[in-house]
Amino acid sequence: MKNQLSQSGLSRRQFLTRTTGAVTLPILLNGIPLKAFDGPVLGELFNTQSEADRVLVLVQLSGGNDGLNTVIPLDQYSTYNSLRSNIAIPENQVLSLSSGAGLHPSMGGLKELYTNNLVGIIQGVTYPNPNLSHFRSSDIWMSGSSSDVNWSTGWIGRYLNNQFPGYPEGYPSATMPDPIAIQMTAVVGLTLIGVSGQSMGMALQDPETFYNLVNGTDVPTGDLPDTEYAAGNVEFVRDVQSKSLEYSGVINTAADKAQNIAPYPADNDLAEQLKIVARLIAGGLKTRVYVVQQKGYDTHSGQTVEGAPTTGDHATLLQQLSDALLAFQNDLAALKVDDRVVTMSFSEFGRRPTSNLSYGTDHGTAAPMFVLGTPVQNGITGHSPDLKDLDNGNLKMQFDFRQVYASVLSQWFGADPELIKSILGEEFSQVKVIKGSNTSVQSDEVASGVRFMPVAPNPVRGEARIQYTLTTETSVKIEVFDNLGFHVQTLVNEHQGPNQYTIPLSSTGLPSGTYMVQLLANGLRLVQPMVVVR
Amino acid sequence: MSWLEPYGGQWTSREAAHLLRRACFGASKAQLNQAVADGLQTTITKLFAARPLPEPPVDQTSGVSWTSGDNYDPSNGANYYYQGTRAWLVGIMVQEEPSIREKLTLFWMNHFATEGSIVRNAVYTYKMMSYLREHGLGSFRDMVKQITIEEAMLIYLNGNTNTAGNPNENYARELQELFTIGKGPEAGEGDYTNYTEQDVQAAAKVLTGWRVDRTTKQTVFQSRQHDTSDKTFSHRYQNTVIKGRSDANAGSVELDELVSMILKQPATSEYIVAKLYRWFVNSDVTDVVRENVVLPLASQLATDWNVGPVLIKLLSSQHFFDVKLIGAQLRSPADLVIGILRALTTFQIPTTSEFNLRFRYLISFSTSMAAQQMSLLEPPSVAGWTAYYQVPGFYREWLSTATLPQRNGFTDSLMKLIRTPNGGQYALDSVEFVKTLDHPDDALLLIAELNELFFAIPFTESTTTRLAEDVLMDGGRSYEWANVWGQYVSDPNKDNTNKVRTSLDRLFSYLFRMAEFQLF
Incomplete structure (x- = not known):
């Protein structure tokens, strides 16, 4: 098996990048399900340096961010204004984006990033049967569960536990000497709890203080108490001690190695957290996930100032968020690590479209998510929420947050569909969060003599064009699968010479939904997603 | 079953120390010896005895009392008075004779959580805390009613702006989800087993009309802002209808009926007892604990809603002294900071006559607790500190790679010289101690x-x-x-x-x- 992989020159990262958009298609390696290859050999092959470099930064906006005053539906401005006239952002002050949406006027920083193609906005994200309790809904978002079950592990925790099995036993290790995940708060949240109930991450506030405080603690040893609760508690505390001791050195070294280059805004707690994250990434920590937090979004009252709707608590929060994200992104670019960092925001829920008389908003449902970074698919996915089609006074779902999680796990971390299904409990179709192609794939495609272009137009209403280029003679097979992995049709199955090819594909007769177009040529398996709309 | 029978086993400093840790953060050597000499029953009697209320905090700069609202100068900023109150509270917790009162007051302040940074008026927060300090062993029914209309709570959960024309559901939701009946599993859309979204909305209507008067700075009921319609609750509350009223007493009468309706549900007393159990005993409420401890105490509580007898029974029970529950908790920052300070009899905290120096001593301890993630009068959310509800970790929430080093930093600092105008001292003078x-x-x-x-x-x-x-x-x-x-x-x-x-x-x-x- 190893030989076959080597022959086709596939690294895990390239292999999986190519399956970008593969929704539920079982990954097949020369016709054998990938799962059959699980084992040490494949593990070794797949644990490539390049993939381990990829970092995800999660920004938790605690309290329930008012999505409608964050990304304003300019295409429905009068409805928007009538639902919340006391807090509506004046139309001419909205920072207009494409697709009939615009940003809150205090988010100039984010607008700048958007203009530079560094921001993806996913509209209308929530889950079926939304729960309006902060605590329950936060748990749902952090665990990645549906609203009718309680999970006590986190979606990132489960993913990382799969990548670093057996943690904490045997960690830090030669291949993973650093904390696997870091939460820049005093406490590690549910997001990072792994399958054994053990957090995959560590809490960190300031690296220097941490180092100095840990210095002086002994490696914890000794007998355990002979009662169960007490023994469990001692083991737990010793584990925290060990982790602190083991990681304080590497964190301090990484923090010392890099200095922030771009300026960060003052008096901005989120910026302080991101500033440390940038330093740790640039300083060489192999940490895969960072979690940062901004609090205060529970704007039941005083969200805006009476008579001055562009000011108030929410404006301040969004300004801090936007300024912090801009500084962070600039810093990552200056530190030359921006190509391996993706940042994603989330909040437990959005707020109700109708404002209250206290210049605030009550708990609601769907809200936009931001995905930022050089690798992200920029632009707006979905549409402005339909303000005339509400569900019990609340916004309807366009995307399940677990679709976004599945997309990040697949497109950014290269997790295969089986793994994603095991993490999220069921299969979710994906949205595009990461740009489809990157340098390594292109060079690999060039080397192999095969290039597969994205389907155009996409979404497709009538006829789509399937385009590919061969620079070598090879047998070519192009097939279409639906989102359950069922074969729909074969477009090409023949030996072809070097040339550019355009194959028409009629979507007539295909039910609307997501499809995969798969190209097999010269030992490569390339996939392009296609969305059919009616 | 014998779980709640009075404990009759050995009574040594181990058992006495366990009781004093859980009931009052910890004890000095002398207090411990006294408890051993007194025996369990007398110790319990002393812990639950009525005590005079402490003198209120004073302005840390001028020494004048501000808690009535007089001498409260908003230009100092709200935090100035919160800091004064925190320092004062640390002083009380450290210096009180063994009594359950402060640990219980902290419990109620965590249960009926409000955040100072949102209330932004320490007069209100202090008033609410004083109510809970005075009545914490009393009737839970009275407590719920009073807390509902406390100025701090009206501000914190927007009861203040809950009017007939524009209901605000914030308090009505938390009242049920966190303060009384608790949220059960989601049984259907908007149905949380113990109550539904309909009940949140109906309760919000019941509670319309209360607000903090801008002039008197006190809670008033404004009947013209009150929703006079009949409020219909779901099958979770047996389809109860609270009749709409429009007179000047409408607010209190309907509130009374609302609280009665909620307290009539067995889930409420169970929820409250389980919460007390997690605070004073253990986070792990197993099926057998529920059956043998929580449910019997819950039915006792539901008879007259008096908290004191329930706690006395719990803290003198065989179950409480079960050896496997000793050390089952992890210290909260208060258990750590206050617990140590209560034992450090050689440490001279300046007296109240040296109010400014006393403030500076005590605020440093409150600041240490905040660094360890327990800022007094400032819980992280309306649900209180996560250590008392967040599964699966509970008390483990307190300890992370960030907070454990903070604790180490704090305990080390006890042996560093505190410089004062007249020389200095160690909080922990190891030799003298x-x-x-x-x-x-x-x-x-x-x-x-x-x-x-x-x-x-x-x-x-x-x-x-x-x-x-x-x-x-x-x-x-x-x-x-x-x-x-x-x-x-x-x-x-x-x-x-x-x-x-x-x-x-x-x-x-x-x-x-x-x-x-x-x-x-």
Whole structure:
């Protein structure tokens, strides 16, 4: 098996990048399900340096961010204004984006990033049967569960536990000497709890203080108490001690190695957290996930100032968020690590479209998510929420947050569909969060003599064009699968010479939904997603 | 079953210390000895005895009282008064005679959580805390009714802007989800087993019309802002209808009916008892604990809603003294900071006459607690501190790679000199402190005494020996300590003092960094 992989020159990262958009298609390696290859050999092959470099930064906006005053539906401005006239952002002050949406006027920083193609906005994200309790809904978002079950592990925790099995036993290790995940708060949240109930991450506030405080603690040893609760508690505390001791050195070294280059805004707690994250990434920590937090979004009252709707608590929060994200992104670019960092925001829920008389908003449902970074698919996915089609006074779902999680796990971390299904409990179709192609794939495609272009137009209403280029003679097979992995049709199955090819594909007769177009040529398996709309 | 029968087993300093830790953060050696001498029943009687209320806080700069609202100068900023109140509260918690009152007040402040940074008026927060301090052992029914219309709560959960024309559901939701009946599993869309979204909306209507008057700064009921319609609740509340009223008493009458309706549900007393159990006993409410402890106490509570008898029964029960529950908790920052300070009898906290100096001493402890993620009067959310509800970790929420080092930093700092205008002192003067113990000259006995005073679980013999030899004697023999100490006692010159201080500081620093120390 190893030989076959080597022959086709596939690294895990390239292999999986190519399956970008593969929704539920079982990954097949020369016709054998990938799962059959699980084992040490494949593990070794797949644990490539390049993939381990990829970092995800999660920004938790605690309290329930008012999505409608964050990304304003300019295409429905009068409805928007009538639902919340006391807090509506004046139309001419909205920072207009494409697709009939615009940003809150205090988010100039984010607008700048958007203009530079560094921001993806996913509209209308929530889950079926939304729960309006902060605590329950936060748990749902952090665990990645549906609203009718309680999970006590986190979606990132489960993913990382799969990548670093057996943690904490045997960690830090030669291949993973650093904390696997870091939460820049005093406490590690549910997001990072792994399958054994053990957090995959560590809490960190300031690296220097941490180092100095840990210095002086002994490696914890000794007998355990002979009662169960007490023994469990001692083991737990010793584990925290060990982790602190083991990681304080590497964190301090990484923090010392890099200095922030771009300026960060003052008096901005989120910026302080991101500033440390940038330093740790640039300083060489192999940490895969960072979690940062901004609090205060529970704007039941005083969200805006009476008579001055562009000011108030929410404006301040969004300004801090936007300024912090801009500084962070600039810093990552200056530190030359921006190509391996993706940042994603989330909040437990959005707020109700109708404002209250206290210049605030009550708990609601769907809200936009931001995905930022050089690798992200920029632009707006979905549409402005339909303000005339509400569900019990609340916004309807366009995307399940677990679709976004599945997309990040697949497109950014290269997790295969089986793994994603095991993490999220069921299969979710994906949205595009990461740009489809990157340098390594292109060079690999060039080397192999095969290039597969994205389907155009996409979404497709009538006829789509399937385009590919061969620079070598090879047998070519192009097939279409639906989102359950069922074969729909074969477009090409023949030996072809070097040339550019355009194959028409009629979507007539295909039910609307997501499809995969798969190209097999010269030992490569390339996939392009296609969305059919009616 | 015998779980709630009065405990009749051995009564040594182990059991007494367990009770004093859980009931009042910890105790001094003398208080511990007293409890051992008193026996369980007398100790319980003393812990629950009515006590005079403490003198209110004073302005840390001028020394005048501001809690009535007079002398409260908004230009100082709200935080100025919150800081004053925090320092005051630390002082009370450290200096009160053994009593359940402060631990219970903190429980209620965590249960009916409000955040100072949102209330932004320490007069209101202090008033609410004083109510809970005075009535914490009393009727839960009265408590719910009073807290609902406390100024701090009206501001915090927007009851203040809940009007007939524009209901605000914030308080109505938390009242049920967190303060009384608790949220059950989601049984259907908007149905949380114990109540539904319909009940949130109906309760919000019941509660319309209450607000903090801008002039008098006190709660008033404005009947014209009150929703006079009939409020219909779901099948979860037996389809109860609370009749709409429009008179001046409409607010109190409907509130009374609302609270009665909620308290009539068995889920409410169970929820409250389970919460008390997690605060005072253990986070793990197993099926057998529920059946043998929580449910019997819940039915007792539901008879007249008096909290005191329920707590007395719990804290004197066989179950409470079950050896496996000793050390089942992990210290909260209050258990850590206050617990240590209560034992440090050699530490002279300036008296209330030196109000500014006293403030500066005490605020430093409150700040340490905040760094360890327990800021008094500032819980992280309306659900209170996560350690008391967040599954699966519960108390483990307190300890992370960020907060554990903070604790180490704090305990080390106790042995650093606090400089004051008239010289200085150590919070933990290790030399003077061990002199107050029974066996300062015997390394093994000294460590056993410190173990009893500061640790929930006993050291094994090998741990005691290791601490004596490796830590106190820094690699020497434990019996040599008698000579070192003896030299100091016979000639307490600078060199001899420094020698014992270095050894003892090393011992204390080590003890407080041990994982076992975090058990409570």
